Amino acid sequence: MRLTKYEHSCVLVEDGPARVLIDPGSFSQGFDQLTGLTAVLITHQHPDHLDVDRLRPLLERNDGAELYTDAGTAAILAEAGVAATAVRPGDTVERGTRITAHGGHHAVIHPDVPVVPNVGFHIGGRFFHPGDSFTIPDLDVDVLGLPTGAPWLKASEAVDYVRAVTPHVAVPIHEAVLANPTMHYNLFDRLAPEETRVTVLSPGESIEL
Template sequence: MRVVHFGHACVLLDTGTTRILIDPGSFSAGFEDLTDLDAVMITHQHADHVDAEKLPALLQANPRAQLVVDEGTAPSVENPTVARPGDVLKIGDTTVKVVGGQHAIIHQDIPVIPNTGYVVGDGAFYHPGDALFVPDEDVDVLGLPSGAPWMRTGEAVDFMRAVRPRVAVPIHEAVLAMPQMAYRHFENLKPEGTEVRPLPRGEETEV
């Protein structure tokens, strides 16, 4: 699978026959000119995961792309497919399993919103959104959250250890002044058999 990280939570997955863009949000850049997408998938309604101003033009440039969103995002977009935990979607030649269901807790005074994680291609890539839900499937490549108001670095390490991917690709890093500090902890504390691989922003990488 080829992966492009457009910064923060936004990744493009290209299996060779299917192109899926996940979480084109306001902290990411470079996804705006993409074409030939089969799906745009949103994990939850926060602006750093879905840029409401850029999404319409992206969909217009990709008329065959299926828009897949969580229940919380659905009222704010047109003609979505609403993904719920337990759903299994077919995007082109690729299967996507929907997991999780809730955003991680930021603070007890902030309401918890829906969050859907996407296990793409029978575990080829897992994007958890803003949660640390461990799926039942073996995961080859994990989009590993690096920093967030809802997470400590140690929790990210424990999540990586629980999932035990072949490759952990750090994402959700835009809130950190120096994400390399988190990456260093990931490298030092990774489980046996896992490679931590930060991707060059905007560059296609075979993983």
């Protein structure tokens, strides 16, 4: 398996014949010219995870790719003329690799802010992308996309999350809201479980797993 990070929460997962892109949003760069995608996954409707204007040409360039997201986001996309398949927690799809959906709800930002649907995706039996949630899937997670900074989390919660999941590798994601995420990365490296290796990917950088 190979992971490439395109800033913030956008990650390309290559697993055998599968090329799965997750959360091509407004804070992410470098994904627009990708080809050969087998699936595009959107965890939820917020613009930093879903840039509709850039999604359309991406799908046109990858006409064999299927688009999967939560039911609420699928409805929003349908209104924009973009067809997507809605998945719910427990659903499984095969797109050259196995993709399972988990969770169901975005983390609480504030009691006065409505909670939107959010699905985390487990891909190829190894990599889990939680979207904007602290979902702990009921399976082993080898590689975790670890949310780093957001209005809905603080650093101690991210540390508690990586401890609860205890992956072999934690790849920080969702960092674009931070002016200097290095402080958080250092905290993760110091406080993560002994069996977890924190691996920071620069924009466009890949890791073989």
